[in-house]
Amino acid sequence: MTRETTMGVRSVTDNLGIQRATRDQGPEGLARFLGWFSLGLGVTALAAGSRVARAAGVDDSRTARTVLRAAGIREIGHAAVLLVPRRAGLGPWTRVAGDVLDLVATGRAYRNRSGERRRRAGLTLAALGGITAVDLYASVRATRNRRGSPEGFAHGSVTVNRTREEVYRFWHDLENLPRFMYHLQSVITTGPRRSRWSAKAPAGRTVEWEAEIVDERPNELIRWRSVDGSRVPNSGTVRFAPAAGGNGTEVRVELEYAVPGRRVGSLVAKAFGENPQQQICDDLRRFKQVIETGELTRSDGTPDGTSIQTQAKQRPARPLATYRIA
CATH class of the missing domain: 1.20.1440 (de novo design (two linked rop proteins))
Structure with a gap:
């Protein structure tokens, strides 16, 4: 596990190559x-x-x-x-x-x-x-x-075994994001640079907002942000770079958004396991699986990620059945 501190944000890379951000204490x-x-x-x-x-x-x-x-x-x-x-x-x-x-x-x-x-x-x-x-x-x-290090900030990176062109095309179609970002219910393209987003909120609620792409560089960068007046002000940036050794693509994601209800909403969200720091790791793991295999394998116990809500629904362990050989 490696650590790097920049601008008050400590990057932690786990043994699977997923990098996440934590606050510098x-x-x-x-x-x-x-x-x-x-x-x-x-x-x-x-x-x-x-x-x-x-x-x-x-x-x-x-x-x-x-x-x-x-x-x-x-x-x-x-x-x-x-x-x-x-x-x-x-x-x-x-x-x-x-x-x-x-x-x-x-x-x-x-x-x-x-x-x-x-x-x-x-x-x-x-x-x-x-x-x-x-x-x-x-x-x-x-x-x-x-x-x-704003409260709703998280960043992470992952290396995938795909070319920059393939990865860029996948991300440029924002409707692909709910395939691996489980806090998103849907992203619908409404114009060349506009889209409508729907996301899960604490206590089973849903929030929606309009977003626009504000910067894009083919095979290098995509940046989007919510339009003025959105209920959940947010922005995101994804960068694409050749991986070390020329094998695959390094994808670096930065997300920043305000949790509904500000401080109270933030505490509730963390209680349910729904916060940027936790989500970015889970999202990147799923993205790597989707982009490399074309499908996503979900466990029977946690089909929608690792929030406390879904963990509570896991099936209890059962003893193996005993078979009699005739």
Whole structure:
């Protein structure tokens, strides 16, 4: 199994040559670390404000304790944002904003202090500078990861034992897609570049939309997208390239679409096993079989793929019958 990370998306290739995409967990892990770090700072500032003030070279006055108490509450707020996965992408930026406030306040304290207090304030200022650099790095990385890996994005590739011309012709006829993309019920061509799509949705529902081909290069690329106003905004790109060694064709597919109901719909879809990451692997396996053999072998237990719905319908295992030889 090989892995490659690009723009926040990690490509994983299994032992059958099917490549799928998963999110790069690096930025999320860093955000969680900063979340726990913020929680520790916040609790310390609230529980031992006087000691923190003295260590930082700040006066142990009522005003200083009030400021530290407010900073502690702010840090706990950062932790609450950073430790929630859906909000972790924005959380580091809240820490950067807090760091700027701390740098300004500590800088003023440094200018107004002398002797040992000035030295402590200087050390605190240097530490804050380092923390700000880490927070800024985490913020930029998290933002890039969110932009590079949208929620409804998946890509995959497979090598098939067919020429680019054959594979391109197969994909160019979009009505072939439901033959191996089981979440699609039908694709009907309505014009030279237009088509009407019907797909399965969670809870047995159906969604429909109009799509158009926006770019095509014979034997190289086909790109389509839903028209404006579609219930399910989506787009897809399929690229065709000679396989390594000149044997067959490498097919790379990229899909991006929004799940109906947004976050709630996404959770429901994942509960039923119907999401882009899972589907792309199953679809490419079936495509390879269809294009190479002309037919698709379906198992008795899972004729429509690997969703939880279909798995629940599998027949239970039965013991082999015992035969008596006369």
